[in-house]
Amino acid sequence: MPDAAGLEVIAEELRGADPSAVLGTTFDRGRAEIQIDPSKNIEVIEQLRERGFNFLASLHGVDYYPQEPRLGVVYELLDMTEVDRISLKARVSIEDPRIASVTSIWPGSDFPERECFDMFGVVFEGHPDLRRILMPEDFEGFPQRRDFPIGGEPILFTYNETDHYGKDR
Amino acid sequence: MSALGDYRKREESISYSVESAGMGETHELLSLNIGPHHPATHGVLRLIATLEGEVVRDIKPIIGYVHTGIEKTAEQKSYWKAIPVVERMDYLSYYFNAMAYCGAVETLLGLQIPPRAQYLRVIHLELNRIMSHLVWLGTSALDLGAMSMFWYCFRERETILDLFEMSSGQRMHTRYIQIGGVFEDIPPGFAAKLQKFVDGMPARADQYADLLEKNQILLSRLRDSCILDEQTLLGLNVTGPLLRAAGNPWDLRKAAPYSSYDHFDFKIPVGSVGDNYDRYRVRHAELYESTKIIDQALKGLPEGPTIADDRKVVLPPRHELATSMEALIHHFKLVTEGFRVPEGEAYYPIESPRGELGCFVRSDGSAKPARVHMRDPSFVNLQSTAPMVKDSYIADLIATLAMVDPVLGGVDR
Numbered sequence: 001m002p003d004a005a006g007l008e009v010i011a012e013e014l015r016g017a018d019p020s021a022v023l024g025t026t027f028d029r030g031r032a033e034i035q036i037d038p039s040k041n042i043e044v045i046e047q048l049r050e051r052g053f054n055f056l057a058s059l060h061g062v063d064y065y066p067q068e069p070r071l072g073v074v075y076e077l078l079d080m081t082e083v084d085r086i087s088l089k090a091r092v093s094i095e096d097p098r099i100a101s102v103t104s105i106w107p108g109s110d111f112p113e114r115e116c117f118d119m120f121g122v123v124f125e126g127h128p129d130l131r132r133i134l135m136p137e138d139f140e141g142f143p144q145r146r147d148f149p150i151g152g153e154p155i156l157f158t159y160n161e162t163d164h165y166g167k168d169r
Numbered sequence: 170m171s172a173l174g175d176y177r178k179r180e181e182s183i184s185y186s187v188e189s190a191g192m193g194e195t196h197e198l199l200s201l202n203i204g205p206h207h208p209a210t211h212g213v214l215r216l217i218a219t220l221e222g223e224v225v226r227d228i229k230p231i232i233g234y235v236h237t238g239i240e241k242t243a244e245q246k247s248y249w250k251a252i253p254v255v256e257r258m259d260y261l262s263y264y265f266n267a268m269a270y271c272g273a274v275e276t277l278l279g280l281q282i283p284p285r286a287q288y289l290r291v292i293h294l295e296l297n298r299i300m301s302h303l304v305w306l307g308t309s310a311l312d313l314g315a316m317s318m319f320w321y322c323f324r325e326r327e328t329i330l331d332l333f334e335m336s337s338g339q340r341m342h343t344r345y346i347q348i349g350g351v352f353e354d355i356p357p358g359f360a361a362k363l364q365k366f367v368d369g370m371p372a373r374a375d376q377y378a379d380l381l382e383k384n385q386i387l388l389s390r391l392r393d394s395c396i397l398d399e400q401t402l403l404g405l406n407v408t409g410p411l412l413r414a415a416g417n418p419w420d421l422r423k424a425a426p427y428s429s430y431d432h433f434d435f436k437i438p439v440g441s442v443g444d445n446y447d448r449y450r451v452r453h454a455e456l457y458e459s460t461k462i463i464d465q466a467l468k469g470l471p472e473g474p475t476i477a478d479d480r481k482v483v484l485p486p487r488h489e490l491a492t493s494m495e496a497l498i499h500h501f502k503l504v505t506e507g508f509r510v511p512e513g514e515a516y517y518p519i520e521s522p523r524g525e526l527g528c529f530v531r532s533d534g535s536a537k538p539a540r541v542h543m544r545d546p547s548f549v550n551l552q553s554t555a556p557m558v559k560d561s562y563i564a565d566l567i568a569t570l571a572m573v574d575p576v577l578g579g580v581d582r
Contacts, residue, residue, distance in 0.1 A: 028513050029276055056406050057518065058527050058544035076516050076527065076544070080417075083424045087516065108406030111552050112544075119240075134233040134581055143241055146539075150245055 007032040010051065010086070014044055031087060038073070038090035038099045045075065045088070045102060053077035053086055056102070059112040061120035065146035069093040071120055075102070092122060101127040119144035198226065201563075205234050209312050209567045212577025214551075218566065225558045225566050230551055236581040243541040247507025248274055249348055251538060255528075256342045258543055259579030261304055264290075264297040265521040267346040269528035269543065272427065273517035274348050277510050277532050278482060284471040286350030287429045291466045292363070293336070293345055294428075295459040299370070300329045301522040302452050302459075306377065309449075309571035313387050318380060325373055328366050335359050349483040350476030360467060367464045374456045381449075391446040395557040395569040398443060405553045409524025409546050410451045411573065415443035421520035433465045445565075448572040452522075482508045507536040523547055523574060547579035 004027040011025045011034055021040040026033045036044050055078040062072040075088040092099055101124035102109045113124045114133040121142040124130055132139060141148055204215040213234035219227040239258055243251040255270045256263040268290060275282065282290075307322030330340040336355050337343035345352050381387050399415040412419055420437045422430040438454035440447025476483050480499045489496035502508075510532040518527040524546030531540040554573050558566045 029279065029515065031276075031513075031515060033514070055403060057525060058516065058529065058542075060529055060542040060544070062514075062529075062531055062540050062542075074514075074529070076529075080419055080424075085516070085518075087514075106406055107404050108549060108552055111548060115548075132233075134236040136233070143238065144540075146244075148241075150241060 014047060017047060018043060033087040033089055035089050038092045041090050042100050045105060048077055052079040052081055055080055056106045056109055059109055061116040061122055063120060063146045071097050071122055073099055073116060073122055097122045098125055100125050103127055209570060211308055214577055220563060223562050225561060225563055228555050228558060232580050235577055239582050240541050244538060247536045248510060248538060249507055253344050258582045259545060259576045261301040261576050262297055262521050263342050264293050264346060265519060265526050268294060269517055269519050269526050271346050271348045273515040273528040273530040276515040276517055277513050280349050280477050280479060282350055282477060283474045285473045286475045288466045288470050289351045289475060290346060290428050292463055295462045296329050296332060298459045298522045299456055300326050302456055305574045312567055312571045313390055315387060332363055347476060354475045363467055367460055370460045371457055390568050391449055392444060394445045394565045395561055396442060396444045397553060397557045401556060402553060406549050407553050410448060411550055414440035414447035414451045416441055421518055421525060427519060433462045435462050445568055445572045509534060509536050521546055524550060543582060545579040547575040551575045551580055
């Protein structure tokens with residue numbers, strides 16, 4: 001991990017290229033995180049790649065309910081030469097959850113982005129094949145969102161089959 | 170199924186060479202469904218393969234059949250109650266799942282782990298790595314026609330499971346690793362039994378090599394098949410033995426040591442070509458290295474407590490409950506509500522048998538995690554199957570799938 005000062009140096013460099021790209025930095029318990037503008041994610045990632053952070057260790061979604069903007073897309077970048085990690089977080093609103101796909105940079109972000117779409121409903125623009133991946137295709141809703149109820153699925157047995165989908169068949 | 174419908178449409182865009190492939194009679198493409206229930210997929214994995222004769226032009230993995238919503242379930246449980254659920258993701262490397270999750274929570278809490286607990290963790294993690302590789306080796310060899318390997322590998326695996334049963338009471342999903350350390354010290358007799366296993370294991374691994382590496386059928390099926398270079402693998406975010414087989418010695422145990430891995434002397438096996446044979450060799454060589462680590466950890470096992478001494482997080486010792494009111498209160502609070510974790514986020518990566526296993530935990534200050542996400546190496550590495558098997562025979566697809574070693578419990582979570 002870069003230390004707190006190293007994180008500021010990186011953030012300043014990113015701000016130098018585009019002052020609106022970086023929204024803030026957090027250094028907490030050894031984890032360096034840069035909050036970025038979701039519309040600038042590709043530019044920021046390209047710059048960090050030039051600095052050596054050229055491996056995408058993980059990509060995941062987070063729901064910050066009740067904070068706004070609610071959804072977060074977190075990129076965990078890794079520099080294999082310096083053995084350094086940095087996290088990028090882009091927050092998108094629930095009304096318009098759009099962010100550019102990084103599949104053109106890392107083809108391996110295909111499945112993680114599909115998972116994030118499946119679980120949180122974040123639309124990755126430019127993704128070649130954005131479909132549900134873990135949930136069934138006809139599933140409605142985004143189950144990892146904090147306001148999605150647990151146990152809301154009707155469990156079908158022969159005795160209650162007629163109360164659910166079998167009713168009007 | 171609209172997935173299949175979309176796929177049919179996309180078939181037209183698949184490029185294929187004009188040279189005759191397979192039988193060469195026609196160039197008609199055939200979509201073949203493999204799975205979800207097929208012994209060679211090592212789990213509930215479905216593949217739609219596009220074939221031209223016997224040559225694979227493209228495969229599409231369809232997953233999600235064993236998705237059980239573990240990440241969602243973990244959000245409903247207090248931190249310590251989530252350990253058994255996350256353990257059940259990748260069912261062959263349960264110690265690793267627990268380690269990644271506990272590591273992330275410990276980072277958030279700022280807990281210091283006693284040295285003995287770190288060594289005990291290493292012993293169990295490496296035993297688990299051997300166990301996972303043995304299951305991989307046995308089932309993969311079975312796919313390639315070597316029946317007897319399966320019995321030999323499962324014989325050694327049985328010894329490891331007996332050791333797990335001794336230290337934790339369970340053979341699988343042991344919940345041995347706790348937040349703050351390990352559940353209990355190793356019982357009397359464990360060290361002797363483990364030492365016996367460690368002394369015998371290299372000879373067993375030699376036997377496997379003798380059985381497999383002089384087998385012409387196996388060699389011709391693995392050598393020079395389905396090569397994928399290092400740069401493509403890095404672009405696909407692949408880690409673990411698959412990346413090391415292509416010559417990149419990236420291993421988190423060496424690169425960013427956690428849980429006192431820097432105390433041990435071991436090597437990172439790497440391949441040179443990046444074919445299926447190298448993938449096999451790298452994992453086989455890891456059996457020896459893991460044995461070496463266990464040997465050193467057992468011989469240098471420090472004395473001391475096996476769990477951190479923070480009464481706000483760790484259950485008090487059982488005997489104190491009868492004498493100390495404070496211990497009783499702590500015990501009650503921990504069991505009913507659980508402990509609160511300060512707000513924040515942590516990502517804790519470790520080297521699992523299949524690559525980087527990272528656990529992301531977000532805490533909102535309550536006693537339940539607000540988000541648990543596992544970066545499971547099986548899930549990410551599965552994407553590399555399609556580029557690996559492109560333009561090779563369907564028999565190589567089976568061999569490659571075995572060598573990629575995806576565990577579907579980890580893929581679907």
